[in-house]
Amino acid sequence: MPDFKLTYAQLLETNNLIQQNADEIYWLCATRTVQESKIFPVSAYILFSYLNAYYRYPALLRKIEAQMSAEEIGDRARNQGIKIVAWCFPCFYLLGREMLINWGVIKPTDAVEDVSYVLDFWKRFQLAWHRNNGNLTNRQAGHRAQIMPEQRLQVFHADAFECRAGDPLHKAAQAFLATVAQYGFLVSCESRLTLHNHGPYKLTDKREMLVRDFNELSEATVPWLDGIGEDIPYNNLTVTMIIEGVHINLLDDWGSFESTPELKAEHMVGVGLYTADTLSDGHQPVGMGSTEELTATFIDLTERIKRATTRLWHVMAGWTRDQQLDAGALTYSGVIREFALIAGVYDPADWMLIDERAERFRPLMNDEYGNLFLGELVGYISTPSQRMHGYAMMQHTDNPTKSLSYFPYAMLVDQEYTRGVGPMRPGISNLPQKNNRYRTSQGVLTLEEYMQRAREFVPAACTEPYRFLCADWVKYHYDTPQAGNLFKIEQRHSRLLRDKGAGLSREDVETLRAGSKKTRRGGPTSHHQIMHAAAIKKHGDSAQITAISGETIEIAAQEIAWAVANGRLAEANGRYLLTPAGQMILASEYSRFYSALRTNANFRDAYARFERINRELKQIITDWQTIEIGGQRMSNVHADQAYDARVIARLGDLHERFEPILAQFVIGAARLRYYDRGLANALERAEAGDLAWVSEVKIESYHTLWFELHEELLRLLGEQREE
Numbered sequence: 001m002p003d004f005k006l007t008y009a010q011l012l013e014t015n016n017l018i019q020q021n022a023d024e025i026y027w028l029c030a031t032r033t034v035q036e037s038k039i040f041p042v043s044a045y046i047l048f049s050y051l052n053a054y055y056r057y058p059a060l061l062r063k064i065e066a067q068m069s070a071e072e073i074g075d076r077a078r079n080q081g082i083k084i085v086a087w088c089f090p091c092f093y094l095l096g097r098e099m100l101i102n103w104g105v106i107k108p109t110d111a112v113e114d115v116s117y118v119l120d121f122w123k124r125f126q127l128a129w130h131r132n133n134g135n136l137t138n139r140q141a142g143h144r145a146q147i148m149p150e151q152r153l154q155v156f157h158a159d160a161f162e163c164r165a166g167d168p169l170h171k172a173a174q175a176f177l178a179t180v181a182q183y184g185f186l187v188s189c190e191s192r193l194t195l196h197n198h199g200p201y202k203l204t205d206k207r208e209m210l211v212r213d214f215n216e217l218s219e220a221t222v223p224w225l226d227g228i229g230e231d232i233p234y235n236n237l238t239v240t241m242i243i244e245g246v247h248i249n250l251l252d253d254w255g256s257f258e259s260t261p262e263l264k265a266e267h268m269v270g271v272g273l274y275t276a277d278t279l280s281d282g283h284q285p286v287g288m289g290s291t292e293e294l295t296a297t298f299i300d301l302t303e304r305i306k307r308a309t310t311r312l313w314h315v316m317a318g319w320t321r322d323q324q325l326d327a328g329a330l331t332y333s334g335v336i337r338e339f340a341l342i343a344g345v346y347d348p349a350d351w352m353l354i355d356e357r358a359e360r361f362r363p364l365m366n367d368e369y370g371n372l373f374l375g376e377l378v379g380y381i382s383t384p385s386q387r388m389h390g391y392a393m394m395q396h397t398d399n400p401t402k403s404l405s406y407f408p409y410a411m412l413v414d415q416e417y418t419r420g421v422g423p424m425r426p427g428i429s430n431l432p433q434k435n436n437r438y439r440t441s442q443g444v445l446t447l448e449e450y451m452q453r454a455r456e457f458v459p460a461a462c463t464e465p466y467r468f469l470c471a472d473w474v475k476y477h478y479d480t481p482q483a484g485n486l487f488k489i490e491q492r493h494s495r496l497l498r499d500k501g502a503g504l505s506r507e508d509v510e511t512l513r514a515g516s517k518k519t520r521r522g523g524p525t526s527h528h529q530i531m532h533a534a535a536i537k538k539h540g541d542s543a544q545i546t547a548i549s550g551e552t553i554e555i556a557a558q559e560i561a562w563a564v565a566n567g568r569l570a571e572a573n574g575r576y577l578l579t580p581a582g583q584m585i586l587a588s589e590y591s592r593f594y595s596a597l598r599t600n601a602n603f604r605d606a607y608a609r610f611e612r613i614n615r616e617l618k619q620i621i622t623d624w625q626t627i628e629i630g631g632q633r634m635s636n637v638h639a640d641q642a643y644d645a646r647v648i649a650r651l652g653d654l655h656e657r658f659e660p661i662l663a664q665f666v667i668g669a670a671r672l673r674y675y676d677r678g679l680a681n682a683l684e685r686a687e688a689g690d691l692a693w694v695s696e697v698k699i700e701s702y703h704t705l706w707f708e709l710h711e712e713l714l715r716l717l718g719e720q721r722e723e
Contacts, residue, residue: 004113004419008412014112015406017119021091022403023395024139028087028254029378031396040189041321044370045328047099047377051358052333054096057089058114059424060340060350061121067455068343070121072462074128076342078147079461081213081238081276081283085193086129087137087253088335090122094404095377101385101405102377108385108405114420115407125339132471143250145198148211150471151490151502152282153201156209156240158496158509160270161291167552168670169291172298173271177239179302180214183309186316187216187225189328193335196255200248204510207269208248210257212239217305218439221337223352224327226435228311231304234275235439238283242270273297278341279450280441281459285493289596290524292550295670322430325365326354330429344455346447348434353427378403460489478502524593526551529671530559531568531578531586532715536708539575548708550671594716597668606664607713613658614710620650621703624694638691648686648694651702655683669716675709 064073077084097115100106126136132149135141148156163170184194194216200208215236216222218229229235243259246267250258257263273294274283287297319327330352340346354362376382381394381401392400411417438450445453460466469486477483484501491497496512497504524532526549533548534540540548546556560576563569568582578586597603624647627636638644662679665672682702685693695703714721 011407014116018404025403026396040324040328041367043374044365045325048329048365049332050092050096052355053092055355055357057093057118064339064343067345070124071128073339073342074125075462078129079459082338084338093118102383109411109417111420112417138253143252145251147198151487154509155490155494159494160240160242160272162270164552165266168550169295172295174265176298176302179305183305186312188331207244210241219437220439223432223434228308236277238274240272241268243267244269277441278454279457292670296667326430344451353429355427356425526555527559528589534576534578536711541574600668603668606661609661623647678705
């Protein structure tokens with residue numbers, strides 16, 4: 001180590017930073033969570049992680065900072081959308097120290113240079129990451145995590161798609177959120193370290209935005225996702241949620257939140273989806289071309305994550321207790337491995353092994369001791385080293401205790417202290433070795449490729465002259481080319497804000513959003529969807545047209561009324577038909593709205609397979625409607641039950657072969673999921689004995705829906721029916 005001189009100022013600041021974390025330990029650990037699992041030895045692995053952090057963090061942070069400063073890592077993490085649960089970083093380390101003090105393994109005067117350095121690194125990282133709100137922690141900000149700059153928030157605000165409870169996008173988003181949260185808990189050994197939230201951000205008087213991050217989804221740093229997450233195309237996903245009629249009144253340093261009233265699914269009225277990592281230039285939109293594309297993307301990701309969850313359960317069910325202990329401890333102590341990825345110095349041997357000095361204590365880590373000691377350490381705050389004199393009153397409890405031990409100031413006089421725990425030592429793991437596949441925004445890379453690119457990559461917002469252009473500068477220079485370019489960096493992939501530059505207010509963005517509800521740049525408008533649905537469901541009523549369109553009841557009613565008033569739809573007895581003018585206008589819009597779909601190879605291939613299977617369907621319906629008697633085809637009066645059963649069985653076989661084709665259609669145009677549900681329902685009713693559901697034209701029978709789906713595809717792709 002270089003020469004080290006302990007100063008009074010250094011000890012004062014170090015003890016202050018220790019106390020800031022100590023104040024939060026009780027509040028978070030005792031009031032914000034319950035650590036319990038029927039599978040993992042959670043308390044034991046948490047304690048194990050504290051020891052690993054204590055012995056490894058000083059050397060690892062020095063290795064990282066030899067490549068990149070803590071302040072720059074903070075700037076990169078903010079601009080690249082990387083969320084690090086930064087409370088865990090110092091507190092895991094300090095709680096490891098507290099454990100060893102309690103056991104008599106070390107003294108409060110040991111490793112003073114290490115502790116001072118780790119906390120100084122944390123302070124510098126936190127101040128850079130929190131640069132936009134000027135705080136060190138969420139706690140200092142009144143339990144708010146308003147991290148993002150205005151230029152990124154404007155894009156999140158502008159591009160989020162409107163949704164309401166019950167509509168396809170809302171259902172798909174909620175299903176995804178539930179599925180990815182469950183998967184994240186399992187990936188992180190039944191903890192919350194793969195989930196994070198920040199905000200709230202005010203959009204209007206009644207609306208706020210909550211940004212939700214889901215990390216470590218694919219094959220990346222943890223070995224237990226090798227082969228499990230390979231089908232998940234993004235390692236990190238960010239969901240932007242616009243919520244209405246609810247206020248987020250607390251968002252703590254763990255990223256958990258409380259609201260008034262309680263946040264429920266129906267409060268979400270807008271949603272967006274992005275990915276970001278150490279190689280991405282900010283948040284990249286995922287499936288954000290249109291409402292339909294985003295709906296299909298959520299559905300596709302949900303199915304992929306469900307499959308990965310099942311596979312992961314099977315793997316973890318076969319783990320030994322030592323493997324469970326290692327995985328949990330490495331998840332916790334590795335909570336800041338993103339620092340090493342950003343700096344381009346990540347090595348699995350640094351982050352995926354239990355240090356041999358921590359390994360000595362494995363025999364202590366049984367469930368009974370783990371539960372009892374962790375409770376004393378972070379809940380009751382009652383271990384010997386945590387006692388204070390009788391006059392003291394701890395924050396939150398008023399007891400004469402404190403969570404973490406200070407360094408005694410007498411060290412400045414008697415010099416009886418040690419500087420650190422020494423260099424990195426070997427480690428062990430009972431888990432399989434990590435493969436050499438790392439999912440990134442630049443594809444699947446080897447570790448060597450990944451780290452090389454990380455060392456070379458600089459996000460545009462972190463280059464000169466943009467890195468230090470903060471909100472206070474923009475306020476006075478919004479009309480300059482430099483400010484405009486800063487905002488255009490974030491606007492490159494935005495549907496509504498591309499190249500608009502600086503100078504927009506929050507209200508301007510809301511006005512643009514209101515206009516986009518009609519225009520839906522890049523995708524079909526609500527008006528087009530209603531007109532198209534009316535073309536498919538000829539003489540349909542409002543409920544039928546609404547169902548096919550995928551629009552909400554409110555929007556559909558507005559658009560139908562407008563179309564009738566403007567001569568595009570004719571209404572008779574509650575049923576609607578396109579007028580000649582409406583037909584002409586609708587026909588002219590297809591090429592504009594579906595140009596991308598018409599060149600989509602997967603969708604085109606699915607359509608070709610559909611046309612082949614359509615010929616079989618025609619024959620089945622012919623055989624259903626007619627029967628051969630005495631060598632002549634006659635109308636089928638359905639007197640021969642055995643014959644009808646054979647035809648329905650053929651229909652069931654065809655449907656089974658058609659399902660993968662329909663799934664591909666839904667990925668391209670999520671609204672077509674309407675036919676997935678309808679065809680399955682018709683087949684089930686027919687198989688149950690209600691024969692009308694095979695081909696009756698007055699109900700949504702199998703043949704009726706199939707015919708309408710065929711009409712859909714022809715219109716979307718600009719094709720003609722085969723004769």
